[in-house]
Amino acid sequence: MWIKYLKLLNFRNYEKLELNFHPKMNIIYGNNGMGKTNLIESIYVLGLTRSFRLVNDRTLIHKNASIAKVEGLISNRYDTNYKMILSKEGKKVKINNNKVLKLSDYVSKINIILFHPNDLKIIKDTPSIRRKNLNIDISQLSLSYLKDLNSYNQLLKQRNAYLKQLLINGNQSLDYLNILTEKLIDYGIKIYEERKKFVELINQYLTNIYQNITGIGNLIIQYVSDYQDLKKQDIMKMYQKAFKKDLSFGKTNFGIHTDDFTFLLDEYDLRDYGSEGQQKNAIIAMKFAEMELFKKKKGYYPILILDDLFSELDNQKIDNILNFISSEIQVFITTTNLEHFKRFQEDDYSHYLIDNGKIMEG
Numbered sequence: 001m002w003i004k005y006l007k008l009l010n011f012r013n014y015e016k017l018e019l020n021f022h023p024k025m026n027i028i029y030g031n032n033g034m035g036k037t038n039l040i041e042s043i044y045v046l047g048l049t050r051s052f053r054l055v056n057d058r059t060l061i062h063k064n065a066s067i068a069k070v071e072g073l074i075s076n077r078y079d080t081n082y083k084m085i086l087s088k089e090g091k092k093v094k095i096n097n098n099k100v101l102k103l104s105d106y107v108s109k110i111n112i113i114l115f116h117p118n119d120l121k122i123i124k125d126t127p128s129i130r131r132k133n134l135n136i137d138i139s140q141l142s143l144s145y146l147k148d149l150n151s152y153n154q155l156l157k158q159r160n161a162y163l164k165q166l167l168i169n170g171n172q173s174l175d176y177l178n179i180l181t182e183k184l185i186d187y188g189i190k191i192y193e194e195r196k197k198f199v200e201l202i203n204q205y206l207t208n209i210y211q212n213i214t215g216i217g218n219l220i221i222q223y224v225s226d227y228q229d230l231k232k233q234d235i236m237k238m239y240q241k242a243f244k245k246d247l248s249f250g251k252t253n254f255g256i257h258t259d260d261f262t263f264l265l266d267e268y269d270l271r272d273y274g275s276e277g278q279q280k281n282a283i284i285a286m287k288f289a290e291m292e293l294f295k296k297k298k299g300y301y302p303i304l305i306l307d308d309l310f311s312e313l314d315n316q317k318i319d320n321i322l323n324f325i326s327s328e329i330q331v332f333i334t335t336t337n338l339e340h341f342k343r344f345q346e347d348d349y350s351h352y353l354i355d356n357g358k359i360m361e362g
């Protein structure tokens with residue numbers, strides 16, 4: 001899958017922009033603060049209707065405007081036109097000029113895998129960040145996953161609310177709680193299975209990719225869940241055991257909403273033992289593993305976006321990463337210098353010099 005053409009109107013610091021892209025490598029370069037990230041952000045927003053930067057949608061609209069438009073032509077066997085319009089009234093999306101009423105019928109049609117410096121949080125931060133990331137990644141591959149997750153979260157809310165009621169009014173029946181608990185477990189098991197399968201599949205690629213980048217080290221992701229290897233009967237028992245605690249806390253302490261996954265490099269947790277560089281390489285290896293997994297499942301590669309990946313990496317690792325990117329992949333790379341790309345044939349990439357929301361060259 002690749003994006004052939006992009007048109008922006010009042011998106012961040014781009015008042016007006018029309019660009020054709022290279023099917024393989026696109027180098028977005030320029031000084032800091034010029035709009036490199038804004039440009040790749042617009043592609044991401046076109047696909048997912050929201051930014052990877054944790055910001056209010058309003059900030060995506062140019063300071064002096066009230067509406068932003070992003071339009072792109074995506075090629076994947078045939079060409080499809082996508083449009084996304086952002087204003088105070090919200091978001092509107094179109095596919096081939098037909099309005100799509102539900103955002104959920106639009107999102108994830110354009111497949112993108114992104115590396116952003118914030119992704120280091122996936123290793124450093126709390127489990128909830130890792131779960132959130134995992135959820136986004138799995139939902140790209142599985143349609144039912146997000147639905148199951150939504151059902152689970154709804155049941156979890158209901159169960160927690162009922163626990164609070166029970167605490168106040170102790171002689172209420174437990175039947176309703178038991179019904180909620182069983183339903184919660186059923187969805188929980190589905191999610192557990194999907195997560196487990198996903199991590200297993202990623203691990204089939206991960207070690208190899210990591211070694212290609214760094215030359216050394218055994219990297220795997222370890223999935224940690226309360227449901228680990230338990231059958232439904234055992235899980236029900238765990239809930240019974242936890243009942244008193246749940247009641248006193250007014251919330252559900254046990255379940256897949258506490259799942260975590262850790263990056264183990266030669267069996268040590270990268271969060272505690274890894275250098276900044278090792279953590280970065282691990283994240284990039286995971287993203288590349290996801291590219292391969294996606295290709296295996298769907299038959300084509302997603303669009304790859306690497307934002308500021310190369311700052312602070314040594315030249316050898318940068319070369320290893322560039323060599324690893326298959327020529328079947330369309331990739332966007334932001335950088336402040338072009339040095340690393342000089343060795344490529346001119347036909348193999350396009351470069352765009354960005355200066356304050358304008359393309360100066362390319």
Ligand SMILES: Nc1ncnc2c1ncn2[C@@H]1O[C@H](COP(=O)(O)OP(=O)(O)O)[C@@H](O)[C@H]1O
Nearest residue numbers: 012013032033034035036037038059061062063
């Ligand atoms: N809504 C907006 N309207 C106008 N300019 C914006 C808006 N949002 C961000 N900018 C400008 O974009 C620039 C940052 O762009 P960015 O893509 O993050 O830079 P970099 O090239 O370093 O990746 C800043 O100068 C900022 O003021």
Ligand SMILES: [Mg+2]
Nearest residue numbers: 036037038308
């Ligand atoms: Mg940037």
